[in-house]
Amino acid sequence: MVKELTTTSGNWNEELIYLLFDQFTSVKILKIYINIYSKNKMIWTFTTHGDFTTKSFQTHLNSIAGGPYNLNDTTFPWKIFWAVKKLALKVHNFMWILLHNGIEVAHKVGRFVEGVPIECHFCNVADETADHLFLHCPFAQAILFASPLGLRLDNNEVTIETLVANWLLLKDDDYHFCLGSNLFWAISKARNTLVFERKQVYIDAVLQQGHYWFNLYYKENYDPMIQSHPQEHTTTPAHEMIRWSPPTEGTIKINIDAAIKNWRSSNAAVTRDHQGVLIGAETSISNYCIPLIAEANGFVLAVKLVNRMVFEKFVIESNSLTMIQILKGELTRFPWRIISILNELRTATSRFPQVEYNFMSRRANDTGHILAKFVVKHNVHELWTSSQPPSCISSALLADVV
Numbered sequence: 001m002v003k004e005l006t007t008t009s010g011n012w013n014e015e016l017i018y019l020l021f022d023q024f025t026s027v028k029i030l031k032i033y034i035n036i037y038s039k040n041k042m043i044w045t046f047t048t049h050g051d052f053t054t055k056s057f058q059t060h061l062n063s064i065a066g067g068p069y070n071l072n073d074t075t076f077p078w079k080i081f082w083a084v085k086k087l088a089l090k091v092h093n094f095m096w097i098l099l100h101n102g103i104e105v106a107h108k109v110g111r112f113v114e115g116v117p118i119e120c121h122f123c124n125v126a127d128e129t130a131d132h133l134f135l136h137c138p139f140a141q142a143i144l145f146a147s148p149l150g151l152r153l154d155n156n157e158v159t160i161e162t163l164v165a166n167w168l169l170l171k172d173d174d175y176h177f178c179l180g181s182n183l184f185w186a187i188s189k190a191r192n193t194l195v196f197e198r199k200q201v202y203i204d205a206v207l208q209q210g211h212y213w214f215n216l217y218y219k220e221n222y223d224p225m226i227q228s229h230p231q232e233h234t235t236t237p238a239h240e241m242i243r244w245s246p247p248t249e250g251t252i253k254i255n256i257d258a259a260i261k262n263w264r265s266s267n268a269a270v271t272r273d274h275q276g277v278l279i280g281a282e283t284s285i286s287n288y289c290i291p292l293i294a295e296a297n298g299f300v301l302a303v304k305l306v307n308r309m310v311f312e313k314f315v316i317e318s319n320s321l322t323m324i325q326i327l328k329g330e331l332t333r334f335p336w337r338i339i340s341i342l343n344e345l346r347t348a349t350s351r352f353p354q355v356e357y358n359f360m361s362r363r364a365n366d367t368g369h370i371l372a373k374f375v376v377k378h379n380v381h382e383l384w385t386s387s388q389p390p391s392c393i394s395s396a397l398l399a400d401v402v
């Protein structure tokens with residue numbers, strides 16, 4: 001029984017776990033978030049949402065058998081692919097590897113190395129296959145849609161191979177292929193930054209990186225030092241213009257953010273009223289390093305902070321697209337790793353008549369972002385009141401109301 005591995009306060013019994021299991025297993029167990037109020041539930045670990053599906057069973061059987069090789073070398077327009085000139089060589093090579101299923105995504109690695117999580121690092125909702133990572137993940141979809149491609153994929157069956165082949169056959173001077181390839185390359189870089197450097201990545205930054213390499217090679221005589229404003233096919237992503245806005249009177253807004261450093265995560269919640277006046281702020285530190293768990297904990301921190309106040313209506317703003325989609329009911333299945341946190345959040349918000357969740361670009365969430373980074377660096381678990389705001393965010397607070 002798992003219960004026998006916990007203390008009376010509901011936390012893991014570290015001493016007992018280290019006694020019973022080897023160090024590797026113990027560390028993995030201790031990283032699992034437990035909620036003492038949740039009921040036990042059977043979980044099918046071959047899907048990220050924990051429910052059994054025949055597709056996941058089939059995929060598991062395929063993976064044991066070695067997996068299918070899916071590129072059709074005879075019908076793919078390789079001649080056109082290699083004739084493209086306006087693409088950086090490193091991006092061209094990257095696309096060749098991607099089309100040959102050679103990118104080391106978690107799903108592939110997890111087939112051979114036991115203990116490697118196979119979930120997508122951006123959303124934790126699905127297995128990290130190449131098609132998911134670059135096409136169907138909410139993170140990739142937000143990038144492809146916000147880019148000049150304006151790509152919205154309603155069909156989950158679309159694969160990288162079919163999409164790229166279509167781009168190549170467009171006769172649009174390779175515009176779609178070059179821009180799409182640079183965006184894929186930027187997504188791949190962002191994924192590696194998140195996985196190997198444990199740094200947070202942002203949609204705006206990935207778009208900028210993709211545009212930069214696209215402009216540099218696609219446009220003749222493009223000088224990045226002079227041409228700072230995107231022209232022709234490129235447009236400024238709409239959210240670059242977005243800035244923090246106050247809530248309506250009688251409602252408070254809590255901006256939250258999480259930061260991860262040295263295998264620990266921090267959360268910050270900054271609460272303001274309709275005039276942009278700080279009401280309170282709180283931070284916390286934990287050992288959960290999976291980005292989605294860290295972000296989910298930020299929502300719990302925000303609700304706990306509001307529970308100490310007299311307000312009945314509040315809106316929580318976060319730059320975690322996945323969490324906002326889950327809380328708005330836009331994703332039907334949740335990653336099982338955060339189910340107990342979502343239950344805790346539902347219980348904590350049940351007494352409030354009005355709770356809203358907003359996605360907000362990091363550019364409009366300076367206060368939460370700066371505070372979360374400060375906290376993980378200086379290891380501060382603290383509660384601030386309106387009369388004594390945290391000094392590191394004082395100028396960001398002012399800038400938001402100017």
Ligand SMILES: [Zn+2]
Nearest residue numbers: 120122123137
């Ligand atoms: Zn994903």
